[in-house]
Amino acid sequence: MPTDTGAELEELLTRGDLTPVGRISGSSNGALLCLVGDPADELLVIHKPEATERRLWDYPDGTLVERERAAWLVSEAGGFGVVPPTVLRDGPLGPGSVQQWVGPTTGEEDPLVDVVAPHEVPDGWHVVLEGETPLGEAVVVAHCAEPALRTVAVLDAALNNSDRKGSHLMRDGDAVRGCDHGVSLGVEPKLRTVLWGWSGEPIPEADLARLERLAGALEGRLRDELGALLTEDEVDALGRRVAALLRRREHPRPRGGWPAIPWPAL
Template sequence: MSAPERIPPRSVTTAELLTRGELTVRGQIRDASNAVLYCAVTHEGEELACVYKPVRGERPLWDFPDGTLAQREVAAYEVSEATGWGLVPPTVLRDGPFGEGMVQLWIEGEPGEGDGLLALVDGEEPEEGWKAIGLAEVGEGKTALLVHADDERLRRLAVLDAVINNADRKGGHLLPAGDRLYGIDHGVTFNTENKLRTLLWGWAGEPLTPEAVDVLKGLREALGASGTLAERLSALITGAELDATRARVAVLLETGRHPEPSGEWPAIPWPPV
């Protein structure tokens, strides 16, 4: 698939372009579990590449209501924006060629940009600058230590995942783009039950950074009954899921620490990458 020429938005914002622009399907991303279409969106002479995930292309899941994954993706973006960290690409809910769906700005990373985020190493302890995730089988009865970088961008994403209860933070869902790091594929989030599954367990049990504490306090206010974030989320997730999100923020602030695996749910998604 060849990307359409990206023209920096001038007369309209990226969100407006994604919401109001004409979607043209250019191809399909076939290794995804749900329907994921690569598109161009054009409006008032401007064009961007984007991803379109129609609701009708979602596969049913036993633990999430049918037809809700697109809304959860948008809800994750709304929470990301409220943190001020900008960890999720601009994402909107809109109608498209195959009905309502999620439309998200396409992030074009450079080859090899993500090489310094995850690694398999020998030994039982990571080197300086790395955090241990756990042992992984590498074939022929051998194991290696799976590690992720001790990177503040990943640490912010770990906090976001704890808030939205992300059940599927794989390595392939990390998109470095220059100095920025984006997380994508947030369809299985905001469940009322604890389903946090992630590769970013390296800080489990460690104190939250002062920055994260300040961000969580801001989220607590924004998720209040009269908060702007609460209003936006109420159109995307259920009241019970919104209450559960508030409760997760409260627990993070009360403990002041990154969450640890509960033992009641597989801690690492499969496949991990």
């Protein structure tokens, strides 16, 4: 696996030979697991071809793969470190996105989000949804309280992420990474996530600093980069969301008129 970082990693993702090695089971957009680079410097990646996208009525402009790239640019500009490096390039089926694969490094890792019986919720976890199994047994959806996961929640609020499932979250050392941002960055408020546990609580200072950094970046080069991927209204809406988060300094609460939690939650 390569040790390149930053610009070198982005160059590898963009220019390296892309070789499919499998299809992601259950993917709605034909995602492929690929190797990029030569055998001495190869990296696992997820490739999402534009040609196999299933267009959505509420995201009529641009492409979902462009939103994947835009989410990475936003994450990097603010120093969130949540979205794995993501580029746009040609692949076996034409243009699409290529994102560095992030997955478990050990056999079993502690979950970030889980569905458990009410009496099995770990200490300190946040319960975000109560329900029952087909047999009538009570269950809850809950997530841990780790600061790195809280940073994801702040970024999701800025991105207006409408599909933050538990399965879209992975540990990466001390960090938490998130994938599948193709349905983000819309204009209308539609935050839909399993990370509501901090609703109404003050945003930590470290995450406010990230939002400040993002706000500054939106006044410069980042706006131009996003303008090539999103509509002007979408870029403006991103700026308004960031400004509102900085003004209120608290995690948003669920709003009416839009489902607050994706289904399935995991």
